[in-house]
Amino acid sequence: MNKNQIKESIGRIPFTENRPILSVVIIELLLVAAMFIAGAYATIQELDYTAPVLIAFIPVSLVLIVCLTWKKSWKRYGFRPISHIPVQGWMYYLPLLLVLACIAFNGFRAFTLREALFFVFFTLMVGFVEETVYRGLILHILLRKKSAVTAVAISSLLFSVTHVLNLLSGQSIENTVVQLVYALLTGAALSLLILKNKNIIPLIAYHFIHNLLQFLGQDGRSVSVWDYVILGVLLLHCVWLIVSLKRDAAWKQPAGASKSWV
Template sequence: MLTRLREAHPVWHAVAWIAVYIVVFNVGEGVSATLGQPGSATAPLLLLLSAGLVLGLRAEGRLAHLGVRLPRRATLTPALYFLPLLVIALLQLTTGVDRRLDAPDVLLVVAVMIGVGFLEELLFRGFLYQAVAARRGVTAAVVVSGLTFGLGHILNLARGYTGVEQLVQIVVAIAVGVVLALLVALTGSILPGVAFHVVFNIVGSVSAGSGRSDLVLAAVVVAVSTAYAVYLVRQLRDHPAPTSPGPAGRPSEPSVRV
């Protein structure tokens, strides 16, 4: 059924997979809470889903089309070797580390965030981005991918976030989501975004934030992301977005510039 949906309505196919991910994540969180250990069920469920998707997409010859490949070497310099992503990820350490976490807690955080980082990049910057780009072009794909990624975080209201915390998280996620989509447009790869996403989430989970410091950090992250996004748009004008190979290596429609 999902294969037919992908062929007929690729955007809704991407949305369907995002819904599957949300259900799996929340089931994992619920079971983990029952077991009394955060992430204990979420981690294996997300890693199994990741492995299943990779194997399925590999069999279909769709991994490269969805950006699961190394970035083009010629784009490393225009992308500033992704150093702004490292700055954004490590900024959270300025508030210190949460010393209440023990080794098993940290290992579970790492396992969960590997699954979250890979799946969210594959779904938002792979499935959804490519589906929109094929029909509406790169500009629309960047905007839709970034906005959808950010607004999707509204689901965290069900996890006890306050309205202000939720708003801040959405704004940060939109800014970061747009940057990651621009990097896919420039490099043709989601892998730098996956690495950043994993590190960003791990650091955020083990850092010892506070209300005021979190707001300051969020403002700095948005500022750095905005500056990087403006820079990447300029680079895309000089380095056209690469044409993504279609399934089984067949070329897709040429991408347009941002």
């Protein structure tokens, strides 16, 4: 093969395969930039605290839907019927049910039907966007060239980093640290789950219910003992999934061998 043929061959390889790390960094920066711009606009206009996410995520969700449909790549990023999940695979979601129960134990505030319906839409959109970006696009891009360990670590770190913006909201250092660790462990657990069962639908459903319970929970509450229980559950969940993936020989696959996960 001569130089021209080599260049032509390289040119046909998608940018995400040639530069996986750079690709996910660009995706992360675009998402953070969208949130920053939306937040600045919402602050200037003195809009509701949910406005920045709405302003940023509505167009992002539309772009994702259009792109996935146009490229016929829904299945590639884990959008499969839940009937494809093996019966024994469902037991790996049980710790997530325990997490949801712990959140519910923190209690709920009074809310109207209109508020509840709004938060159903709001949290469902957030769950779809964040799972599609982090456990769909980013994890998939990394798995094409990197090991499962690297892919899970990077996607989870990026997911956690997006929550550092909460440092600007005036909350306590303890709240922020707990939230960052919470996001990191949640990102790791959900990434491991999609490696295990190859389906993003249960992850979106969990993300949606998790956020909905939090938004309908007590306003302005500080870190409680249940938050630390959740961190322990998530940590043990990650260990359990890693052990299971090692047993399935899906954890130490060489780079490029994980392409068939979707």
